[in-house]
Amino acid sequence: MSVLLNKSDFKLARSCYRKLIYRKQGFPSTNDRNRFLALLADSGLVVQALARLYFPQGILPPDSTTALNWTQQAIQLETVTLFEAPFETASRHIRADILIKKGNNIQLIEVKSRGVDVEEINGNPHRRRRALSKIKDLLEDLAYQKLVIQACHPDFEISCHLMMPDKNRVNPIDRLADRFRIKSNTDNQYHTFIDAEYFGNVDEVLSANLLTQIDVTFEVDALLDELDSEAYKLEILLQNPEKIEPEIGCHCRDCEFSVRSENQPLSGFELCWKAGAHTEPHILSLGQLGNVNLHGEVDELIAQGESSIHAIPEMWLKGKWGNRPWLQLTQQRDFMFEGFHKSISGLSYPMFFIDFETTQPAIPNYQGMKPYQKVLFQWSCHRVDFPGAEPVHTAWLHDSKEKPNAEFLSSLIAQLGEKGTIMTWSAYEQGILKGLLSEIEITDAQKDWIRRAFHRITDMNQLAVHYYFHPQTGGRTSIKVTLPAILKSVRSERTVSWLKELDVYKLDENQELINPYYLLPELGLPGTEGSINDGSGAMIAYQYLQLSIDNRESETYLQYRNALLRYCQLDTLAMLIIYEEWLLMEESKMPS
Numbered sequence: 001m002s003v004l005l006n007k008s009d010f011k012l013a014r015s016c017y018r019k020l021i022y023r024k025q026g027f028p029s030t031n032d033r034n035r036f037l038a039l040l041a042d043s044g045l046v047v048q049a050l051a052r053l054y055f056p057q058g059i060l061p062p063d064s065t066t067a068l069n070w071t072q073q074a075i076q077l078e079t080v081t082l083f084e085a086p087f088e089t090a091s092r093h094i095r096a097d098i099l100i101k102k103g104n105n106i107q108l109i110e111v112k113s114r115g116v117d118v119e120e121i122n123g124n125p126h127r128r129r130r131a132l133s134k135i136k137d138l139l140e141d142l143a144y145q146k147l148v149i150q151a152c153h154p155d156f157e158i159s160c161h162l163m164m165p166d167k168n169r170v171n172p173i174d175r176l177a178d179r180f181r182i183k184s185n186t187d188n189q190y191h192t193f194i195d196a197e198y199f200g201n202v203d204e205v206l207s208a209n210l211l212t213q214i215d216v217t218f219e220v221d222a223l224l225d226e227l228d229s230e231a232y233k234l235e236i237l238l239q240n241p242e243k244i245e246p247e248i249g250c251h252c253r254d255c256e257f258s259v260r261s262e263n264q265p266l267s268g269f270e271l272c273w274k275a276g277a278h279t280e281p282h283i284l285s286l287g288q289l290g291n292v293n294l295h296g297e298v299d300e301l302i303a304q305g306e307s308s309i310h311a312i313p314e315m316w317l318k319g320k321w322g323n324r325p326w327l328q329l330t331q332q333r334d335f336m337f338e339g340f341h342k343s344i345s346g347l348s349y350p351m352f353f354i355d356f357e358t359t360q361p362a363i364p365n366y367q368g369m370k371p372y373q374k375v376l377f378q379w380s381c382h383r384v385d386f387p388g389a390e391p392v393h394t395a396w397l398h399d400s401k402e403k404p405n406a407e408f409l410s411s412l413i414a415q416l417g418e419k420g421t422i423m424t425w426s427a428y429e430q431g432i433l434k435g436l437l438s439e440i441e442i443t444d445a446q447k448d449w450i451r452r453a454f455h456r457i458t459d460m461n462q463l464a465v466h467y468y469f470h471p472q473t474g475g476r477t478s479i480k481v482t483l484p485a486i487l488k489s490v491r492s493e494r495t496v497s498w499l500k501e502l503d504v505y506k507l508d509e510n511q512e513l514i515n516p517y518y519l520l521p522e523l524g525l526p527g528t529e530g531s532i533n534d535g536s537g538a539m540i541a542y543q544y545l546q547l548s549i550d551n552r553e554s555e556t557y558l559q560y561r562n563a564l565l566r567y568c569q570l571d572t573l574a575m576l577i578i579y580e581e582w583l584l585m586e587e588s589k590m591p592s
Contacts, residue, residue: 004093007144021241022268028261043362046180047113049196055358058083087148093237094148106158113362115167115372118212119271160220165371166212177365246272249299276307287475288321324475333546338584340467350420353382355571359539366403376408380568383578406441425479426461483574484515495577532567
């Protein structure tokens, strides 16, 4: 087991020491295949590649297997700029993104893809403290790096800096992100390393000045003693991992070590919880778990060996949080509470069930956009013209090299018109439309349409919060948990026909409907293993679609396009199915 501590170990150990042991022992993690983390990693690689352009004299290690020796030799030079330079003590290891050495002075630069408001950072001391408090984890990363480098070279003066996208800068270059390419290299030990490279005009991209460098030496130095003490404690623990007892509790709800592998027949979660790992319904499935455990009451039950939701006293839950945790504890069926049909009596036809897909790139691809400004690349709509009418599906997907937001809105206006109720799931779509009001390409007439459209929108998630309950949802109301729950007892024959039409209808061995999102076609293409069945997967697929747009007949382009259209179509079909099933439910009083 590796006992070297790196900067990411602290974040993990703070939530649970046992998690650190599992990571060091190579246990599989859900984060290994988390698409959103992969997407962030890709953004990080692009920002890293852009940052290196600011330092043309910088050099990378020639080989990862000899990188430590390379750093030791290079640091002896009077002046040198190093990329990805490793430093190591007996028990600690770091790799510096960018290190500039001049004489006995070192400028340590941590490159991050997270956006920052430079005006706030450079404002008065109060604004600066508030801004930096939001990125304290980045300051801690720098503090740990400084500790390790200082231990290796105690005579050097080290200043610490962050280099991040400036959210206030406007990109003057069209299709900028297309000029970066993700690449992989394999060393002589067969280790694969992913990196990015820029293929455009360097002077042009540097003049855009999308990244900003912030001196945070003062704030980092204030963290050194505390972080050094924490590192020392972890080093002792790692020397004796068998002494670290499992720390089970409510914090285990989202444990990343809940999966198995061929090398690990038991997951980390199972090793910690033992027989209690497979209790059904599990105590960790309780809705509002954090609120119920506000003073540690649930943690105390877990410490006493309880793992079932039924160990929680009803008196802790009844009359609180809309009674949802109490219903989850006491009821076995779904409910539609009184008032639902009255609440929808004012909805009008045609009825539009819509869903948007967007992305927020750290490095904007289009001229005139800022880092992390939303790119609107897809919408799906199921339109129902009158009660009982068969739905008509339409969709729009950005598949050109032009800036998409204005075209997105124009096509949406043509679809939704001026009459009828617009059904969404959450306030996300309304927020997207509101954001368009500030974009210069949007005309006054289009802005007026958006303002009128606000009054037509009904949020189905709020209907679920106020009127619908199913014990399977665990108190949650997202569409991804509501759809499979409501499909446990299908009331409408049209639901089955709609699922079959989209080819996402299949029964399991118990003759129950399989979650349709699990039945979307698999791609088998890099970065999107499996199917596109969530928003982060859609964002990655859109990136690949844009990269393959010059060859519209290619298998890659066609697969990503079809997968994106199918996924977004299922989202709006899910809304339609849920609404159809709700209409057939009898209203009930709240159980007492």
